Amino acid sequence: MHRSDFVIGLILLGFGMFVVSESSGMPRYANIGANPVTAPGLVPGILGGILAFLGLVMALRALIAMRADGRPATPPDQIEVFGVEAKADEPPPSYVPEPPATSRKRFLTMLTMSLVFAAVAVSRLPFWLATFLFVAITITLLELPRFSSARDAAVRIGFALVIAGGVAWSVPYVFENVFLVRLP
Amino acid sequence: MEGLAYFGAAMIEFLDAASLWNILWATLLGIIVGMLPGLTATLGVALLTTLTFGLPPDEAILILVCMYVGAIYGGSRSAILLNIPGTPANAATALDGNPLARRGEGGRAMGIATAGSVLGSFIGMLMLASIAPLLAEAALRFQSFEFFWLAVFGVVISGRLTSLDDPLKGWIAGFLGLLVAMVGQEAIYSYPRFAYGDTNLAGGFGLLPVLVGLFGFAEILTVMRQPLAAVIKTSTDSVIPKVREVLRYWRTIIRSGVTGTLMGLIPGVGEDMGAWSSYALARGASKEKEQFGKGSIEGLMAAEAGNNAAVPGAMIPVLTLAVPGSAPAAVLLAAMFIHGIRPGPLIMITNPSFVYEVTAMVFLASASILLYGLLLTKPLMLVLRVPPSRLMPIIMVLCTVGAFAIASRLFDVWVMLAFGVAGFILRQYGFPMAPLILGVVLGPILDSNLRRGLVLSDGSLLPFLSRPISLALWISIALTILLGIPTVQRFLADVVRRVKGGRAPDTNS
Amino acid sequence: MRRILKSILISLIVLGLAAGASVAQDYPWQPDRPITIIVPWAAGGSTDQVIRVLAPELEGALGVSVVVVNQPGASGSIGTANALNAPKDGYTWAAGAIRDVGTYVVLGMLDTSIDDWHVYLAVSNVSIVGVNANTPYQTFDELLAAFEADPGGITVATAGLSSAGHVVMEDIAQAVGLAYSHVPYDGGNPAVIATVAGEAAVVTQLASEQAEMLRANRLRALAAYADIPLVLDGVGEIPPITDWIPELTIPSNFFGIWAPQGIPEEVVETMNMVWEDVVKNSEALRAYAADRGALFNPMYGDAAYEEALPSISHQAWTLYDGDKAVISPAEVGIPRP
The missing domain is CATH 3.40.190.10 (Periplasmic binding protein-like II)
Structure with missing residues (x-):
């Protein structure tokens, strides 16, 4: 925890300083007689400075704590995100026990499918088709580890298709006719 | 007295079949708009403004008020059930509402939120009916200097409250949010900051795509990353709030109602700050501070009373100054102009009954919220029984539509995705999301008011520090920060102990 | 009783269960789906108000819903660009003050000129x-x-x-x-x-x-x-x-809607007829203008073009003389007034 705080603190310090230097390069409109206090870079510059300071405080705090600990310990409630340890949100009070690899796989499935759906499929396919495919495939993939028999698999896939059909029909209908918004 | 007569007359006028039907469907539509991430009160009111153009003015305004009240209330449903606030105003609601739902007390949480919303809007309504012109004059005392401090105040209290054991991370999230708001054309010279020649970036990040990303998509990813929750059994859970449970916190309700109304009437600040400042005050005054953020009934009630009281609060400057207190109120004001109603300083002279008509509208909208609160909670609870593997893909579709809907730009969908992933990572490292989103809301206010204040004071910082309201605000900010630093907390605890320890022998001797 | 029926009808329209009252006349263009007007400013502003009064008039004339979408940002240039890049079928329009459309180019925001648009003006603000x-x-x-x-x-x-x-x-x-x-x-x-x-x-x-x-x-x-x-x-x-200052030449500040050149000819003909028959006789728009201190004077085609030009060149050169412009108006063919 302390080590990741230290790294994030340094990243924030660097980011804050980057923002300050970018802000100082913004035009000041002195040529049109503008009041220097209205320069566009003023507020982002101040904010960048504050962020850099807060990042520095966070890094120093983590450093002091790491010294005190002797070495950065990894408490048991931590999980890994993208290869760096992180503090997990508190798990629900009652949950299904499962090996850590399952939740990582589930997370990566959802992330990939969502990105493919929202960033690619929505602009290439008709909205209802993209939605149908996304919902049906994602539900099936997420439930894959829980298929217990061929019959169970058939029921679950059938369910996924029904939900996907319902969403693909109702979302465009409601949004285009009731809320009068355009869909991608 | 005269006001009461006007109010009674307006109530009688609205108690016919056509009006009641309008109230019922408009409030329900509002609740649905509020629940769906991405659709907000502003969008709902704007949509109905065009559609109700052909109706008589009072019917049209009635429908719009119902939509507005319903949407602010509806956002609490998804905040409690899914930890996804339907509108930015409900971010504080999620803090205590969602832990309750996770404990299997979702019905109770929704009942409490309903009670808070209804009572909050009643208090706001009373203030609207009794002292509207007075309050509007007070709102005029908020000038550039005060707006600047208010924006800082919002970020600081929200950062502190959402990250109680480590406020530093809350404040970092808040300042990141303020920086997100800096991207794009600024308000004075239209200089595109951090745009690097890109037209989309020059337009800045929309609040809604950022909101839907940080709360919606990031929440989906978080749910997937966590161990799966077992299906929650709700046998002991009650849907109808116990009167005693609500009345126990009458002080909180009144305080939050008044705070929410006051925040609502300050132009441009609106429901978000109404919820946050009520929540902060409730925690400060509470005997059960340690419950806050873990499922506090008091905190949930304060947040919902605060944001719903801001609705009639925002109506006060609309009616008496023709200045909107919040974004949806701006559309409501436009609708009044379109229908030939002239709100403004003269309304108490030219059209005094209208203020009380609006009061009656808020009353009826709140009453129908109560009705729907009782009717809809049971069916909504079914959402909790859907396994995440089936629910989350559907929510992802809604997030995508919600990000796209407001401006029909594909860029907004990418913004939603980017902020979703970034928000997920930040959350894993213990950074709260709510101050970030409040920072995005308050960033433009902070930016333009600081620079405008400096123009008005000719570069001097003195007015920022010495004007009465500014003084009160910056001292509160300084105290919030100081008291949030662990070293200071320890020092104070030490002093308190020593004073007590020093006094004890005295009394003995 | 009529009120009850009307309010039920409105709620059904809102819920998408009934089509808007269709009283479309025999215009050459018969739209078959909702028309979108992009207001590139926030909901509730000056442009938004005028367009929300105008939209029901168009709805009545064309027999389809007219949806107002707010796309604020970058002084209105983003929403305007979206209308410019939309399919040229007459279903997407932009709204605003016409002189802004002509001056985005000198501010370096959007490369467009009034010649790219079919312009329909409604009211002018003073x-x-x-x-x-x-x-x-x-x-x-x-x-x-x-x-x-x-x-x-x-x-x-x-x-x-x-x-x-x-x-x-x-x-x-x-x-x-x-x-x-x-x-x-x-x-x-x-x-x-x-x-x-x-x-x-x-x-x-x-x-x-x-x-x-x-x-x-x-x-x-x-x-x-x-x-x-x-x-x-x-x-x-x-x-x-x-x-007091007689030498000032005062250009008008007209608000209206426009669609990019390239939309079908029958759309242009239809809108010309709608503007002549409906908008010019709109009581709602007239009353709104009188109430808000605006001048009600709908125009289309050449008249609208002639009216818009001076206001564009006035704004463009005032900005240029104030060192605000990125490109000289002369470079993009906007003559000094």
């Missing part, structure tokens, strides 16, 4: 020089004298650089040769309210934004930025600024 009622300035003369006595010391509130109010104040300043302290706000209404609160002394925003405060005597109107007097219901006659 700006007013208003002062806080507690200030000592009773007439425009006194205000001018005060500006001269204290160069750069008097605060003028506007909706920001290149806004209607700023262009007016620049115009006055350049004509008379005075200096003032420009206090930019995030919109016309905030600028007006700050002047009422006493934060700024003078405001030069649109009459529609100042109307209520003028009626309540919280602001005092000293001059209308026009060459004829402006009569505002509840305020009376406001003298034109040309009474």
Whole structure:
């Protein structure tokens, strides 16, 4: 925890300083007689400075704590995100026990499918088709580890298709006719 | 007295079949708009403004008020059930509402939120009916200097409250949010900051795509990353709030109602700050501070009373100054102009009954919220029984539509995705999301008011520090920060102990 | 009973269960799905209000829903660009002040000129020089004298650089040769309210934004930025600024809707007919304009084009002379007025 705080603190310090230097390069409109206090870079510059300071405080705090600990310990409630340890949100009070690899796989499935759906499929396919495919495939993939028999698999896939059909029909209908918004 | 007569007359006028039907469907539509991430009160009111153009003015305004009240209330449903606030105003609601739902007390949480919303809007309504012109004059005392401090105040209290054991991370999230708001054309010279020649970036990040990303998509990813929750059994859970449970916190309700109304009437600040400042005050005054953020009934009630009281609060400057207190109120004001109603300083002279008509509208909208609160909670609870593997893909579709809907730009969908992933990572490292989103809301206010204040004071910082309201605000900010630093907390605890320890022998001797 | 039926009908329309009352006449273009008007400004603003009055009129004439979408950002250039890049089928329109469309190019925001659009104008807004009622300035003369006595010391509130109010104040300043302290706000209404609160002394925003405060005597109107007097219901006659500065040429500030060139010919014909038959006779629009101190004068085709040109060149050159433009108007073929 302390080590990741230290790294994030340094990243924030660097980011804050980057923002300050970018802000100082913004035009000041002195040529049109503008009041220097209205320069566009003023507020982002101040904010960048504050962020850099807060990042520095966070890094120093983590450093002091790491010294005190002797070495950065990894408490048991931590999980890994993208290869760096992180503090997990508190798990629900009652949950299904499962090996850590399952939740990582589930997370990566959802992330990939969502990105493919929202960033690619929505602009290439008709909205209802993209939605149908996304919902049906994602539900099936997420439930894959829980298929217990061929019959169970058939029921679950059938369910996924029904939900996907319902969403693909109702979302465009409601949004285009009731809320009068355009869909991608 | 005269006001009461006007109010009674307006109530009688609205108690016919056509009006009641309008109230019922408009409030329900509002609740649905509020629940769906991405659709907000502003969008709902704007949509109905065009559609109700052909109706008589009072019917049209009635429908719009119902939509507005319903949407602010509806956002609490998804905040409690899914930890996804339907509108930015409900971010504080999620803090205590969602832990309750996770404990299997979702019905109770929704009942409490309903009670808070209804009572909050009643208090706001009373203030609207009794002292509207007075309050509007007070709102005029908020000038550039005060707006600047208010924006800082919002970020600081929200950062502190959402990250109680480590406020530093809350404040970092808040300042990141303020920086997100800096991207794009600024308000004075239209200089595109951090745009690097890109037209989309020059337009800045929309609040809604950022909101839907940080709360919606990031929440989906978080749910997937966590161990799966077992299906929650709700046998002991009650849907109808116990009167005693609500009345126990009458002080909180009144305080939050008044705070929410006051925040609502300050132009441009609106429901978000109404919820946050009520929540902060409730925690400060509470005997059960340690419950806050873990499922506090008091905190949930304060947040919902605060944001719903801001609705009639925002109506006060609309009616008496023709200045909107919040974004949806701006559309409501436009609708009044379109229908030939002239709100403004003269309304108490030219059209005094209208203020009380609006009061009656808020009353009826709140009453129908109560009705729907009782009717809809049971069916909504079914959402909790859907396994995440089936629910989350559907929510992802809604997030995508919600990000796209407001401006029909594909860029907004990418913004939603980017902020979703970034928000997920930040959350894993213990950074709260709510101050970030409040920072995005308050960033433009902070930016333009600081620079405008400096123009008005000719570069001097003195007015920022010495004007009465500014003084009160910056001292509160300084105290919030100081008291949030662990070293200071320890020092104070030490002093308190020593004073007590020093006094004890005295009394003995 | 009729009220009940009507409100049920409206709710059904809202829920998408019934089609809007279809009274479409025999126009050459028969739209079969909702038409979108992009308002590139926030909901509730000056453009938004006019368009939301206009939309039901078009709905009635064309027999389909007309949906108003707010796409604010980058001084309106983003929404306008989206309309320009939309399929050229007549189903997507942009709205706003026509002179902005002509001047995005000199501000380096969007490469478009008025020649890229079919323009339909509805109402024109007039700006007013208003002062806080507690200030000592009773007439425009006194205000001018005060500006001269204290160069750069008097605060003028506007909706920001290149806004209607700023262009007016620049115009006055350049004509008379005075200096003032420009206090930019995030919109016309905030600028007006700050002047009422006493934060700024003078405001030069649109009459529609100042109307209520003028009626309540919280602001005092000293001059209308026009060459004829402006009569505002509840305020009376406001003298034109040309009474004091006769050399000013005052361009109009027209609001309306436009679609990119390349839309089908029958759409253009239909809209011309709708503008001639319906919009020109719109009581709702006329009443709205009278109430907000705007001039009701719908125009289309060549008339609209001729009306728009001077306002575009005036705005473009005022911005250029104020060193705000990125590209010289001369480079993009906008002649100096």
